[in-house]
Amino acid sequence: xxxxxxxxxxxxxxxxxxxxxxxxxxxxxxxxxxxxxxxxxxxxxxxxxxxxxxxxxxxxxxxxxxxxxxxxxxxxxxxxxxxxxxxxxxxxxxxxxxxxxxxxxxxxxxxxxxxxxxxxxxxxxxxxxxxxxxxxxxxxxxxxxxxxxxxxxxxxxxxxx
Numbered sequence: 001x002x003x004x005x006x007x008x009x010x011x012x013x014x015x016x017x018x019x020x021x022x023x024x025x026x027x028x029x030x031x032x033x034x035x036x037x038x039x040x041x042x043x044x045x046x047x048x049x050x051x052x053x054x055x056x057x058x059x060x061x062x063x064x065x066x067x068x069x070x071x072x073x074x075x076x077x078x079x080x081x082x083x084x085x086x087x088x089x090x091x092x093x094x095x096x097x098x099x100x101x102x103x104x105x106x107x108x109x110x111x112x113x114x115x116x117x118x119x120x121x122x123x124x125x126x127x128x129x130x131x132x133x134x135x136x137x138x139x140x141x142x143x144x145x146x147x148x149x150x151x152x153x154x155x156x157x158x159x160x161x
Contacts, residue, residue, distance in 0.1 A: 005120075006128045008140035013124070014148055015054050016116045021152045022046050023116075026109035028160040036101040038159035040093055043108055047090050050151050055083045058119075061142050062127070069130050075123045082115045 005013045022042070029039045058079065066076035089108045096104060131139070 006136055008136045009124050011143040011146040016120055018151050019112055019116050023109045023113040025160040030106055034159055038157050039105050040101055043093055046151055072126060072130060075126055079123055
């Protein structure tokens with residue numbers, strides 16, 4: 001069953017769609033037994049161009065919500081914890097010897113998918129059910145500044161093909 005996403009959260013959900021594509025394309029690359037370099041570069045570019053800013057926006061606008069609503073607090077805490085876990089994986093990918101990166105790339109792809117599904121299915125659903133119309137309107141205004149771009153489509157090295 002498709003989830004109906006409130007207009008306020010749609011810009012983040014569209015970015016989530018890009019993240020799911022990144023995870024899928026990495027999985028394709030892993031199945032093809034490619035060398036780690038093209039997948040490593042893809043992840044680091046995705047982090048720099050999209051994911052880091054996405055995390056910052058979520059943390060800036062969604063974290064304060066938890067202070068007002070106790071039922072959102074554990075979900076926001078999980079979001080923040082998973083953001084930190086993803087950053088640690090990015091740092092490992094950036095610093096590991098190539099031979100060690102294959103497993104870390106798989107871990108990144110899996111963790112990214114799990115994190116996005118958590119936010120879409122649990123966090124965003126609870127936000128929609130909890131926040132007032134006025135609060136959702138404020139989020140809508142804040143998220144209108146998000147520039148939508150198709151990272152996977154514009155990435156030059158199509159290693160997954």
